[in-house]
Amino acid sequence: MGACTRGATFSLKGRPPIRSLLEKLAPVRRRKFVAAGRAYSCRCGRPVFFRNSVCLACGAQLGYEPQVRRVFPLAPGSEPGAWRPEGQGAPDRQYRRCANLESAAGCNWLFPEEDAAANPRQLCCACRLNRTIPDLSKSGNSVLWGRLEEAKRRLVSLLVAFDLPVASRVDQDTAHGLAFDFLQSPAVGPRVLTGYMDGVITVNIEEADNPTRERIREQMHEPYRTLLGHFRHEVGHYYYYRLVAPSTEYVARFNELYGDPDADYQAALDRHYSEGAPQGWKKKFVSSYATMHAAEDWAETFAHYLHIRDTLDTSAWCGLAPATATFDRPALGPSAFPNIIDLWLPLSWSLNMVNRSMGHDDLYPFVLPAAVLEKMQFIHTVIEEVTAALSGKPDPVVA
Secondary structure, three states: OEOEEEEOOOOOOOOOOHOOOOOOOOOOOOOOOOOOOOOEOOOOOOOOEEEEEEOOOOOOOOEEEEOOOEEEEEEEEEOEEEEEEEOOOOOOOOEEEEEHHOOOOOOOEEHHHHHHHHOOOOOOOOHHHEEEEOOOOOOHHHHHHHHHHHHHHHHHHHHHHHHOOOEEEOOOOOOOOOEEEEEEOOOOOOOOOOOEEEEEEEEHHHHOOOHHHHHHHHHHOOOOOHHHHHHHHHHHHHHHHHOOOOOHHHHHHHHHOOOOOOOOOOOOOOOOHHHOOOOOHOOOOOOOOOOOOHHHHHHHHHHHHHHHHHHHHHHHHHHOHHHHHOOOOOOOEEEEEEEHHHHHHHEEEEEEEEHHHHOOOOOOOOOOOOHHHHHHHHHHHHHHHHHHHHOOOOOOOOO
8 A cells, every 4th residue: 555656565464353453452442532622721811822832912831732632821840941731621740842842843832741751852742753854954944844843733633632643753663653754855856755655754845835835736736735734644644554454354344445455556656647537536536636546545535534523623612613523522433423524514615605705715625425425434433443442541421
């Protein structure tokens, strides 16, 4: 199963069903989410937001705690460099601020004080995924890196909310972890290609340049192209290997819905760019790119699942969707997916009309036919079943 412009193959034969693997680890119980909104309050009562590191009203220092998924005002801790969150729901522990706070990344995330000794780079769980960052001595790269990191933090915050495994391939889990390479194409030679391979997501930093990305989007005849979209697509490839590939049961269902994950990737790539998407593709795929290969169909559908869940959560916190659309009050479990779509469809239609009212293109310029919803239901089921089994957390309380 390959990814974007490069592929990899592996054998799936003889692997035991996922449930038999997970039953050895934890009982199958669904987890309870806590709030994962994007708007918060400072101790002064003024609103602060996901990326804020300082309250603009009172000057309080702020930090984002990824496990609790909230921005808190900070007070100095008992040790040099330590901070203690304050306010409702604040954990009773001390934290360090990410070493990238004062860098061009501008990271406002925290990590526990007790983890500092085992964290040589003193980075939060999102920045710790970085294997290669852009050459900051080159003009403009600091700005591009800042945009890349902002999109990556948004991605990682959602992965943590889902209880998906998020460990650094650099210094936490060198065999199964995730890493990012942010690279720039050389002046002479082949371009850096955005893609996934063996636990590493590579992103060409030109994607963080808005005019360049828009030009590529128009050249590719794409209705949507964003940094966050790239991250969500590429991480979908990674989670295929982490969640689906270990299970013969899941792989069999994958083959029914998406096709053969081991089909020749380069041949599929060549065919796609020479012949284009097959006629009638809109009845079965979320995008024309998804038609290229089973790997890309999965990654595209995975990205859209993340789009939907994150947008619903944010909209609920803003009062634009029911409270049950947030991560702390949803109807969870594999059977809840139809409820998610019932919330999503009228919201996406409304947001599209709002965008048109401002003279913009549709916010979500996609149609979700029944075949795509069936594929997305599979993704929802895999995430729910695997993470619930691994977490061993109690069933959610649904208000």
